[in-house]
Amino acid sequence: AAGVIQSPRHLIKEKRETATLKCYPIPRHDTVYWYQQGPGQDPQFLISFYEKMQSDKGSIPDRFSAQQFSDYHSELNMSSLELGDSALYFCASSSGGGYGNTIYFGEGSWLTVV
Amino acid sequence: GEDVEQSLFLSVREGDSSVINCTYTDSSSTYLYWYKQEPGAGLQLLTYIFSNMDMKQDQRLTVLLNKKDKHLSLRIADTQTGDSAIYFCAERGGGGADGLTFGKGTHLIIQP
Numbered sequence: 001a002a003g004v005i006q007s008p009r010h011l012i013k014e015k016r017e018t019a020t021l022k023c024y025p026i027p028r029h030d031t032v033y034w035y036q037q038g039p040g041q042d043p044q045f046l047i048s049f050y051e052k053m054q055s056d057k058g059s060i061p062d063r064f065s066a067q068q069f070s071d072y073h074s075e076l077n078m079s080s081l082e083l084g085d086s087a088l089y090f091c092a093s094s095s096g097g098g099y100g101n102t103i104y105f106g107e108g109s110w111l112t113v114v
Numbered sequence: 115g116e117d118v119e120q121s122l123f124l125s126v127r128e129g130d131s132s133v134i135n136c137t138y139t140d141s142s143s144t145y146l147y148w149y150k151q152e153p154g155a156g157l158q159l160l161t162y163i164f165s166n167m168d169m170k171q172d173q174r175l176t177v178l179l180n181k182k183d184k185h186l187s188l189r190i191a192d193t194q195t196g197d198s199a200i201y202f203c204a205e206r207g208g209g210g211a212d213g214l215t216f217g218k219g220t221h222l223i224i225q226p
Contacts, residue, residue: 031211042202043157045213055211090157094211103147103206103214105157 002027004093004106012112013081021076021109025093031055032074033103034066035090043090049074081113116140120203120217127225132190134220136203139184143205146179147214148188151200160188160201190222198224 005024013019025032031050035043036059045058049068060066063081068074078085092105117139126132138146144165149157163170163177163186170177176189190197200221204214 042216048211107156
């Protein structure tokens with residue numbers, strides 16, 4: 001079965017640079033979530049989208065922005081990168097605007113800021 | 115805000131049952147989830163339970179929910195070395211595309 005696809009799987013950026021992560025949800029899923037997991041930490045919710053509209057907002061820094069496109073894929077844009085942004089970034093998807101009960105995660109994108 | 119608590123470590127012998135416990139504070143939680151994360155890997159959805167249920171069984175996994183005490187547990191029968199991982203409890207509050215609140219995760223260590 002198709003899963004949540006994230007790209008790139010790994011990237012290395014320098015401080016103050018910009019990075020963009022992409023997420024392709026499971027087919028027919030209309031809801032996308034972004035999470036950040038620091039080393040040894042639990043995943044922290046950043047932001048979610050339903051039908052291309054922002055739905056819920058968590059601890060997303062102002063330097064980050066995201067959107068969901070007409071084909072339901074989503075991109076997380078991170079600017080003015082800091083060392084503390086080094087983390088594993090997960091995308092997850094579900095259907096039904098979040099009322100669906102199954103939320104599936106991608107394998108994550110490892111971001112290292114040097 | 116919501117809070118989810120888990121023990122950080124659990125050590126069991128191969129073949130025994132593992133019971134991982136979780137407590138949460140949000141009384142409006144609708145769904146509660148268990149995810150498994152192996153080293154360097156993503157989050158694998160193991161199972162979930164709706165808040166109006168008190169038990170759910172799926173092969174070797176049994177989830178028990180005590181809504182009054184806001185206590186959730188995951189029992190893994192006949193624990194194998196492949197079960198070694200971090201297990202995250204997560205809860206979702208009200209409707210809409212609300213984000214999940216995760217616990218810190220329980221490291222399950224399997225002794226031979």
